[in-house]
Amino acid sequence: MTTHKFQYTGLNEDQLTKFNQLADLLVDQNRVHNLTTITAAEDIYARHFVDSLAALELLDELKPEQSEPPRLLDIGSGAGFPALPLAIALPDWDITSLEATGKKVRFQEHARNSLNLTNFTARQGRAEILAREDTYRENFDVVTARALAELRVLAELTIPFVRVGGHFLAWKGPDPAEEVDSARQAIQLLGGRVRKFYDYQLAQNRKFTIVVIKKVTMTPAEYPREFKNIKKSPLG
Ligand code: SAM
Numbered sequence: 001m002t003t004h005k006f007q008y009t010g011l012n013e014d015q016l017t018k019f020n021q022l023a024d025l026l027v028d029q030n031r032v033h034n035l036t037t038i039t040a041a042e043d044i045y046a047r048h049f050v051d052s053l054a055a056l057e058l059l060d061e062l063k064p065e066q067s068e069p070p071r072l073l074d075i076g077s078g079a080g081f082p083a084l085p086l087a088i089a090l091p092d093w094d095i096t097s098l099e100a101t102g103k104k105v106r107f108q109e110h111a112r113n114s115l116n117l118t119n120f121t122a123r124q125g126r127a128e129i130l131a132r133e134d135t136y137r138e139n140f141d142v143v144t145a146r147a148l149a150e151l152r153v154l155a156e157l158t159i160p161f162v163r164v165g166g167h168f169l170a171w172k173g174p175d176p177a178e179e180v181d182s183a184r185q186a187i188q189l190l191g192g193r194v195r196k197f198y199d200y201q202l203a204q205n206r207k208f209t210i211v212v213i214k215k216v217t218m219t220p221a222e223y224p225r226e227f228k229n230i231k232k233s234p235l236g
Pocket of ligand 1: 075076077078079080081082098099100101104125126127128145146147148157227
């Protein structure tokens, strides 16, 4: 068990307890399964939990006005980031994570069951394949991705899942302007438009950015291509 306790303004006791349970699970399972390079509880709080929760204000702003729960898909979520913290913090959202590696999905399912996260589903699979399924393609209000790929590659793996009018949120480093500029054409081709840069700070005043992309038209049927082609010749 970890001795430190996670604190975050705006979360209730039950949610904070779930975050502490998640930190314990991650520390424990990581010894056996090597799920993440971030292993100390304090680092898990800052780099996984607080960094994932940086999107809360944005999600509040982007939340669609509808009676059914808004749907969020996190692609390449690894051990479940940002998907699991968002599922704890946003019980009225329906959160799905998509991850290629089986042992990471199994960890997410274990966390879901241990924390009783009924608004969370983990799915094993590859984005470029699932984007062709009707129940996934253009079916999410918000898609998120952190530390998955450079934006030209990332755009092709993510934008096809966003419904027209929805948004894609890409967690990026301190200064993504150049990376965004080189991906603008790809984003447009896929039906997206860069809407804004959302800056936030973690400890030690380090600045990070979430790039917000709005889906404005449907993604042409030929995208996403096979992964080897996306990697070999990124769009744009
Ligand atoms: N998002 C997590 C985070 O920030 O901690 C994990 C980042 S990790 C560097 C990237 C993850 O994406 C890996 O777990 C990998 O298995 C997964 N991944 C890579 N390509 C993928 C694809 N095409 N479809 C689904 N998952 C993918």
